[in-house]
Amino acid sequence: MKIVKIDPSLCICCGTCAAIAEHLFEMSASEGVAVVKVDQGKLASPEDEDLASECATACPAGAILVQDAE
Numbered sequence: 846m847k848i849v850k851i852d853p854s855l856c857i858c859c860g861t862c863a864a865i866a867e868h869l870f871e872m873s874a875s876e877g878v879a880v881v882k883v884d885q886g887k888l889a890s891p892e893d894e895d896l897a898s899e900c901a902t903a904c905p906a907g908a909i910l911v912q913d914a915e
């Protein structure tokens with residue numbers, strides 16, 4: 846299983862990730878950055894892993910990290 850994380854110090858709040866995968870990411874009005882919606886960032890399917898990787902590639906700030914779960 847893989848997990849996805851967002852580094853809030855890098856996020857420039859462009860909205861790209863939430864536009865590509867609205868079930869994985871959302872823009873947080875309170876935090877002012879994008880946040881991961883799924884529990885502990887766990888990606889439940891190969892499709893979600895691919896989608897999260899696509900978002901990581903598309904993120905202009907390099908703020909999205911997809912990694913193997915420990």
Ligand code: SF4
Binds near residue numbers: 908
């Ligand atoms: S694509 Fe990257 S910079 Fe844009 S909102 Fe998502 S995490 Fe932030």
